[in-house]
Amino acid sequence: MSVGDFDVLFFDLDGVVYIGAEQVHGAAAAIESAREQGARCIFVTNNASRTPDEVARHLSALGVPADPDDVITASMAGATLVTAFIETGEVLAVGGEGVSAALLDRGFTPVTAFTDSVRAVMQGYGPNVGWHDLAEATFAVRAGLPWVATNMDSSFPTIRGIAPGNGSLVNVVAQTAGRGPDAIAGKPEPGLLQEAIRRTGALRPLMIGDRLDTDIAAGSRLGMPTLLVTTGISTLAEAMDATGELRPTYVAENLSCLLPDRHFLAVP
Ligand SMILES: [Mg+2]
Numbered sequence: 001m002s003v004g005d006f007d008v009l010f011f012d013l014d015g016v017v018y019i020g021a022e023q024v025h026g027a028a029a030a031i032e033s034a035r036e037q038g039a040r041c042i043f044v045t046n047n048a049s050r051t052p053d054e055v056a057r058h059l060s061a062l063g064v065p066a067d068p069d070d071v072i073t074a075s076m077a078g079a080t081l082v083t084a085f086i087e088t089g090e091v092l093a094v095g096g097e098g099v100s101a102a103l104l105d106r107g108f109t110p111v112t113a114f115t116d117s118v119r120a121v122m123q124g125y126g127p128n129v130g131w132h133d134l135a136e137a138t139f140a141v142r143a144g145l146p147w148v149a150t151n152m153d154s155s156f157p158t159i160r161g162i163a164p165g166n167g168s169l170v171n172v173v174a175q176t177a178g179r180g181p182d183a184i185a186g187k188p189e190p191g192l193l194q195e196a197i198r199r200t201g202a203l204r205p206l207m208i209g210d211r212l213d214t215d216i217a218a219g220s221r222l223g224m225p226t227l228l229v230t231t232g233i234s235t236l237a238e239a240m241d242a243t244g245e246l247r248p249t250y251v252a253e254n255l256s257c258l259l260p261d262r263h264f265l266a267v268p
Pocket of ligand 1: 012013014015016209210211232
């Protein structure tokens with residue numbers, strides 16, 4: 001198989017396109033080449049704090065030109081999941097700008113305190129989320145409101161080390177409220193990639209990621225071919241040992257497998 005076999009490529013970001021503040025070596029050239037070969041390149045991220053505009057500007061600054069329309073976040077997928085519970089109204093928004101922007105985009109009114117008019121809760125990562133936000137979310141969840149988490153990543157890497165991710169903060173609310181979220185959008189749950197398919201109309205997509213337990217599992221759950229690149233978390237040996245939804249369709253050392261005349265190595 002090669003790039004020409006797919007109409008849309010879904011790229012995970014951390015460990016695939018960039019690591020920290022640096023582009024993964026060769027990623028920009030590979031993505032430019034894939035576009036020249038006719039594949040649409042879409043960036044799918046469990047990070048709910050940033051808006052698509054912010055992610056697109058970050059990618060462009062790293063040398064990977066991207067428009068906001070090329071970015072699908074867990075907040076966008078989370079706001080879609082909220083529509084399964086309520087059609088309109090106030091939603092308690094716990095998280096960064098990405099969470100409230102996605103709710104607004106879906107026609108909801110994001111608010112920061114629990115009152116009688118609040119009808120659902122959406123919780124995503126935001127660096128300014130504090131005790132008051134978690135308390136408001138707990139009040140709302142204990143009152144029985146539907147609760148959507150953008151993602152359940154327990155941690156993420158920062159320049160100073162591993163820091164608590166949204167899953168850890170969701171668990172604070174869950175422990176206090178005595179129950180977990182009603183729906184989760186981010187990988188490995190299928191909502192994020194379903195959002196990406198819905199927004200792009202992809203017919204023959206390929207999911208490209210660096211983690212078997214999130215990226216590859218999410219693609220597998222939707223019956224989508226998957227490509228593991230070993231520039232991030234998961235290794236070639238782990239890919240070869242993986243079974244079930246964790247087993248990628250293809251594996252490559254890096255994104256240069258997208259260059260013309262290259263083919264993906266199928267995992268036997
Ligand atoms: Mg990653």
